[in-house]
Amino acid sequence: MSSRARRYHRAVTLRPETSLAQRKRQLVATELTEAALQLFALKGFDAATVDEIATRAGVSKRTFFRYFASKEDVVVQFLAGMGADMRASLATRPAGEPLSEALRHVVSVPLAACGDHAERVLPVVRLILRTPSLLARFLEHQAEWREGLAEELGARLGLDPATDLRPRLAASMALAAFDAVLRRWSAGEGPQVGEAPEALIGEAFAVLAPALDGPAGTGP
Structure with missing residues (x-):
């Protein structure tokens, strides 16, 4: 595994792997992602092919499809784990804490x-937001995050999201x-952001806090 790929892996893996099999799988996924991002930077997202990505990573096309369903998934997977992380983080917050x-x-x-x-994440975020097929896939992930x-x-609020609007609105x-x-x-x-x-x-939550907490601080 290249030193660049190792840096990428450390930068975007937010949760530790718990087994040797998981670590090996993550290494292959990281190599594929690194190869894909390099090709996308060189050729553009639409011009790069799955065959080229697999060849660059030193694996077969069949191996690629064991890890990713499409080129879009290679990129969006970069951020996909955030949803599970956010839900797990919410579960650990103090019960009496204001919702905002x-x-x-x-x-x-x-x-x-x-x-x-930022040097690794920013180009990927820009690629997702500026490529319609990637943005559509990312929004699908966000819909899943919303349900979680x-x-x-x-x-947390003692409400059923199926019958009460407040959990889903929040x-x-x-x-x-x-x-x-x-x-x-x-x-x-x-390459820089201000x-x-x-x-x-x-800044965003300063705007949202009144609606989230309500007059009694109990949520929307």
Whole structure:
């Protein structure tokens, strides 16, 4: 595994692997992702093929499809694990914490990780947001995240998301802030950005807090 790929792996893996098999699988996935990102940078997303990605990573096309369903999944997987991380983080927040504070923290953790590794994450975020097929796949992931957060918020608030709008509305507001911050952070063409994601998320939740906490601080 190249030193560049190892740096990539450390930068984007937010949860430790727990077995040798999982570590080996992550290494292959990382090599494929690294090869894909290099090709996309050289040729553009549409021009690069799965065959070229597999060849560059030193594996077969069949191996590629054991890890990813499509070229789009190679890129979007870069951020896909954030949804599970956000739900797990929400489950650990103190029960009496205002909803806006709990959700601000939950969304801040992955965004701070993006900001800490901007040189690797920023080109991928820009590629996702500017490529229609990638953006569509990313929005599918966000819809899954929304359901997971709504279920966790339902448990936290003692509400059933199937019959009460508040858990899903709160989850939607948090993810709208996440999406808005990603777009603002990645705006522009250069390798640098002017504002850190964690600062932007604080600004976003200052706007959302009154609606999330309500007059009694109990949520939307």
